[in-house]
Amino acid sequence: MGHGKWTPELEIGIPFVDADHKVLVGLLDQTETCIEQNEETGLLGSVLSALAEYVSYHFAREEKLFEGCGYAAADFHIKIHRDLETEVLDLCRRFKDDPQSVEADEVRDFLHDWLVEHIVGHDFAFRSACIGNEEAIAVAAAMPFFSGGGDKAGTTPKWGSLRVLVVDDNPNMLNIIKTILTIGGIGNIELTESAAEGLALLARRPADVVLCDWVMDDMNGAEFARHATEMETGAKVVLLSGHSIDVVRQRSAGAGIAGYLEKPITATGLLEMIAGLLPPDRS
Numbered sequence: 115m116g117h118g119k120w121t122p123e124l125e126i127g128i129p130f131v132d133a134d135h136k137v138l139v140g141l142l143d144q145t146e147t148c149i150e151q152n153e154e155t156g157l158l159g160s161v162l163s164a165l166a167e168y169v170s171y172h173f174a175r176e177e178k179l180f181e182g183c184g185y186a187a188a189d190f191h192i193k194i195h196r197d198l199e200t201e202v203l204d205l206c207r208r209f210k211d212d213p214q215s216v217e218a219d220e221v222r223d224f225l226h227d228w229l230v231e232h233i234v235g236h237d238f239a240f241r242s243a244c245i246g247n248e249e250a251i252a253v254a255a256a257m258p259f260f261s262g263g264g265d266k267a268g269t270t271p272k273w274g275s276l277r278v279l280v281v282d283d284n285p286n287m288l289n290i291i292k293t294i295l296t297i298g299g300i301g302n303i304e305l306t307e308s309a310a311e312g313l314a315l316l317a318r319r320p321a322d323v324v325l326c327d328w329v330m331d332d333m334n335g336a337e338f339a340r341h342a343t344e345m346e347t348g349a350k351v352v353l354l355s356g357h358s359i360d361v362v363r364q365r366s367a368g369a370g371i372a373g374y375l376e377k378p379i380t381a382t383g384l385l386e387m388i389a390g391l392l393p394p395d396r397s
């Protein structure tokens with residue numbers, strides 16, 4: 115099997131389950147692309163982390179559904195979930211310890227097992243027990259990937275109108291950030307590979323948050339932030355870097371940076387950073 119692509123025979127017929135499976139297939143595809151293109155570890159590590167985080171979230175949603183439907187084979191299915199979860203976490207851990215130890219073939223095999231054996235083999239088994247139980251489906255579907263935390267835990271932040279601009283000269287990094295923002299419930303996203311184009315976009319349409327790479331071809335992140343601050347659009351600029359945050363912080367002092375994230379990033383870490391920058395009524 116080549117890159118993971120969604121096919122109609124993977125469709126279970128329960129919308130949130132199918133939506134989750136599409137996200138997972140997309141993340142596995144991004145993982146494989148990054149490995150094949152020999153991407154920097156900060157990027158591949160970010161994709162693997164988002165994959166592991168989404169796997170856990172998806173399993174929790176399916177298990178919530180089993181509970182609501184009184185699915186008889188739940189224990190057996192949950193055991194398989196724990197095994198797959200362990201496999202993903204092990205992949206992430208090995209990558210963190212030694213990036214060279216994670217190979218494209220292994221990810222491709224995992225992808226195949228995931229798609230064919232789990233979705234088609236096991237997930238289809240709960241279909242008849244759960245389909246039509248709208249109440250149980252609604253409860254599981256309402257579980258957010260990211261909640262604002264604290265007293266807002268369990269609810270998706272009100273991010274409907276939030277605009278996020280992402281500036282990064284690596285299209286694979288743009289891709290994973292877009293995936294993370296989307297699963298976090300942010301729909302208003304603009305992406306650009308060019309810092310100059312990013313400033314032009316900002317001048318045309320203000321953004322609430324700008325996520326900007328530190329090292330780019332046409333200008334570095336500090337320069338970008340300086341220009342963005344001068345434009346007085348009110349956008350909060352967050353710098354993402356594979357370098358140590360202390361070094362980047364020193365080198366970008368006075369540029370008006372609202373936050374720093376070191377790659378590899380985690381999906382929840384990025385969403386938490388955004389939530390923390392917004393006024394209370396927006397997060």
Ligand SMILES: [Fe+2]
Nearest residue numbers: 172176233237
């Ligand atoms: Fe599933």
Ligand SMILES: [Fe+2]
Nearest residue numbers: 176195236237
């Ligand atoms: Fe499952």
